[in-house]
Amino acid sequence: MARSGTLRGMLPWLGLALLLFLVDQFTKVLILGHYALGDSTYVTSFFNIVRVHNPGAAFSFLASASGWQRWFFTALGIGAAIFIVWLLRSHSSQRLFAFSMACLLGGAVGNVVDRVLYGYVVDFVQLHYAGWAFPAFNVADSAITAGAIGMILDELLRVRRGR
Secondary structure, three states: OOOOOOHHHHHHHHHHHHHHHHHHHHHHHHHHHHOOOOOEEEEEOOEEEEEEEEOOOHHHOOOOOOOHHHHHHHHHHHHHHHHHHHHHHHHOOOHHHHHHHHHHHHHHHHHHHHHHHHOOEEEEEEEEEOOEEOOOEOHHHHHHHHHHHHHHHHHHHHHHHHO
16 A cells, blocks of 8 residues: 555545445435335344434434534534545555544545435434334444444554553
């Protein structure tokens, strides 16, 4: 891989972010085209496809606010994306860290695009068991979660190497 600080070193990670973004947007277009709000399809005993609109953040945080949250979370996502690109430029040779940043970038941009286009994030994956249901989420949310887990693992490994 090319050295950190170069566009060439960033390209694989930007490509991964782009791929995650495209898969996220493609799946959301499918949901918007084939499901009405609230429609769901039972897939397995623990998994449904359901169309949900989330005007808030994770777990519908601030979903019932008066509308300002749309632009707040949009600005937050754009700011995070800019910061992540800057981090990728500086650390593209650190594979786990850069992988994590690429996942965060792809997910953040995917949800920002939803907020700008629709005013809410389109969620459609619902996990459930025995009457309990996890809040619906999407590919972007999954990428953000993978990125956060990767960042934690990267830091744990860095601390361990430092001992």
